[in-house]
Amino acid sequence: MNRFSCLALALSVASFAVTAGSVAAPAPNPGQPQPPLHLLRAALGKNHLGKEVRAVTRALGEYPTLRPNRVVFSAPADVFGGPAWQDDGRLDDAYYLTWKTRGIEMAFRFGELAAIFLYNEKADGFDRYPGELPGGLTFGDDPTAIERKLGQPDQWDELSDIRKVGGKLQDELWMTYDDSNGLGIWIILRRVQREPFTIHSIHLSKPKKE
Amino acid sequence: MSRTFQLHLEELSDRVVPSVVPAEYSAGVTIRSELDAEFDAFIAAGGTFDAMHQTAGSCDPSCGTGSTIVIDGVSIAVSATVLTYASTNAPNADDSDEPLTVPQLHYLTRYLEILAAGKPLSSAQLAEMNGWLHRLQKHGFEGSGEQQLKDLNAMLEALNKIVSKPAPLVGAALDLYTKMVDAIISGVSKNIKEAEYAKFKQTMDAKPANMSLKDYYEENKGGFAAGLVDLHYIRYQAELLKDKLSKLPIKK
Numbered sequence A: 001m002n003r004f005s006c007l008a009l010a011l012s013v014a015s016f017a018v019t020a021g022s023v024a025a026p027a028p029n030p031g032q033p034q035p036p037l038h039l040l041r042a043a044l045g046k047n048h049l050g051k052e053v054r055a056v057t058r059a060l061g062e063y064p065t066l067r068p069n070r071v072v073f074s075a076p077a078d079v080f081g082g083p084a085w086q087d088d089g090r091l092d093d094a095y096y097l098t099w100k101t102r103g104i105e106m107a108f109r110f111g112e113l114a115a116i117f118l119y120n121e122k123a124d125g126f127d128r129y130p131g132e133l134p135g136g137l138t139f140g141d142d143p144t145a146i147e148r149k150l151g152q153p154d155q156w157d158e159l160s161d162i163r164k165v166g167g168k169l170q171d172e173l174w175m176t177y178d179d180s181n182g183l184g185i186w187i188i189l190r191r192v193q194r195e196p197f198t199i200h201s202i203h204l205s206k207p208k209k210e
Numbered sequence B: 001m002s003r004t005f006q007l008h009l010e011e012l013s014d015r016v017v018p019s020v021v022p023a024e025y026s027a028g029v030t031i032r033s034e035l036d037a038e039f040d041a042f043i044a045a046g047g048t049f050d051a052m053h054q055t056a057g058s059c060d061p062s063c064g065t066g067s068t069i070v071i072d073g074v075s076i077a078v079s080a081t082v083l084t085y086a087s088t089n090a091p092n093a094d095d096s097d098e099p100l101t102v103p104q105l106h107y108l109t110r111y112l113e114i115l116a117a118g119k120p121l122s123s124a125q126l127a128e129m130n131g132w133l134h135r136l137q138k139h140g141f142e143g144s145g146e147q148q149l150k151d152l153n154a155m156l157e158a159l160n161k162i163v164s165k166p167a168p169l170v171g172a173a174l175d176l177y178t179k180m181v182d183a184i185i186s187g188v189s190k191n192i193k194e195a196e197y198a199k200f201k202q203t204m205d206a207k208p209a210n211m212s213l214k215d216y217y218e219e220n221k222g223g224f225a226a227g228l229v230d231l232h233y234i235r236y237q238a239e240l241l242k243d244k245l246s247k248l249p250i251k252k
Helices: A003-020 A037-043 A051-060 A143-150 B003-011 B035-044 B102-116 B123-139 B146-163 B171-189 B194-205 B213-223 B229-247
Strands: A065-068 A094-099 A104-109 A112-119 A155-165 A168-177 A184-192 A198-205 B052-056 B062-071 B075-085
Touching: A037 A051, A037 A112, A051 A104, A143 A168, A143 A184, A155 B102, B102 B123, B102 B146, B123 B171, B146 B171, B146 B229, B171 B229, B194 B213, B194 B229, B213 B229
Parallel strands: none
Antiparallel strands: A065 A094, A094 A104, A104 A112, A112 A198, A155 A168, A168 A184, A184 A198, B052 B062, B062 B075
16 A cells, blocks of 8 residues: 555545544543643653653643644754654654644654643633643743743843734744753743733743753 | 554554544645655554544645544544645734845744754744745845845855755755745845846856955955945855755755
């Protein structure tokens, strides 16, 4: 069977599913509506089928949207410090699993969880992630509060007028922590019309290696 | 057999889990994932799967479909990926028909640097990056001030850093970098006259081998219109980079 027939097979199964009618996703585990932070931390760098990642998806309790994208990570190995392809010749397949109503997105590379994105209300169409954030952060924190909780960031980038939203110019601020208690944390804040910065999203990854 | 597919075999359960197929699925996309072959091998070996669902792309950040298998009721495994890469979708439509601004040029480079550091961008950031590339190509960039030139040069430097390494590029990544260089050339070319550029190129092509491009440029730029010569130089460098990209070994 070639890959085209594989697709046809997949579609025939998909058609069956349509005929059979849509079935709601399983309900979240009672008492555990969001994956605790320690589960997110444990899942970083793990295989998408491994028990750590499955513990997170099980806690989320809904089917995610799959967004395939190979070029997210593809790059020469010696530039980016990691293989751009596997020894067996397999290319760098990257994809996202997105739960918009849960405020969370995961980026996978070679089937391994490379980053987790936690979103604030209405950020890129997401609902606010209601679970625990690292370092005691809350989505209401401003840059001063973030520094009080996590310390001085390893990198601070601010750019004015980066985009126009609803006719208003928007500024963006990045606060990057290479290793905050075993987590790489990249906080993106935005503001319009020079109002105070608010957190847009928090990106979690493995800590940066020196 | 790859590790991923080995896990497929080990962890596929025998329970039937119906799944949902988005209505917007459409055919005519390109199959590119090597996981397809793994799946073919699985079927050829007599393997069966219980349920699969397709997720259709909305061009955010890429168009395509993914095939997934449900395990344990909620976990999913990617078994095949179908995609075409798009560069037309930006999350913020406010300025979609306008030239790229100075901060956006700067950010485009920052995004590139993040990818170059092996870190992922979110799907929205990737969509925005592609939207900016599209705008740069279609509408150019605002003005021609020193800051824009600096930012375009920074983009070129980031791209040069990547392609100057000896490792072969993955085809899809090469497409992205080529698109960036094309966008720079298009953006710059909107503000310069072809005849003028042809003269500039002829001068630069005569550079002695033992002289750096930058030194040669500094020595000769006085012979060209002061307001445009920097743009000529950026386009010239971008064309050299494009030529370099076209000669790189590609791993398919």
